Amino acid sequence: MDKITDKELGREFTREMTKLGQQGVVIRLSLTPDQAMALIAAVQLANRHPFNVGPSRLLARRMVDRMQSEFGQYKVPHVIEVIQRGWNDQYDIEKGDQP
Numbered sequence: 623m624d625k626i627t628d629k630e631l632g633r634e635f636t637r638e639m640t641k642l643g644q645q646g647v648v649i650r651l652s653l654t655p656d657q658a659m660a661l662i663a664a665v666q667l668a669n670r671h672p673f674n675v676g677p678s679r680l681l682a683r684r685m686v687d688r689m690q691s692e693f694g695q696y697k698v699p700h701v702i703e704v705i706q707r708g709w710n711d712q713y714d715i716e717k718g719d720q721p
Contacts, residue, residue, distance in 0.1 A: 655693075659701075662686050666708040 626634070653661065665682045668674055690705045707713040 653689075655701075658689050658692070659705075662689055662705055663708060669709075670711075 665686050669679055669683060686705070690702060693701050693705070
């Protein structure tokens, strides 16, 4: 794989992803609550990047919304509030404010 060019890699990636989609492949994950929160936080941070625009950003947001809804069944309103605040820049931590 080291010898493949970026252009070739992109072409093969697209071909393989298309094939997986046509086959109806579904990637399933089982996450602990800590793992889910870490992934949610990473997506929230990535979605703040000014160049992160387009369909992948929206897809990532929908996945986080789905994970948030999973927490709802466990009656953990404070966890859900932390997730919701993660989308709001009003709650951003400034440099030097970290615990």
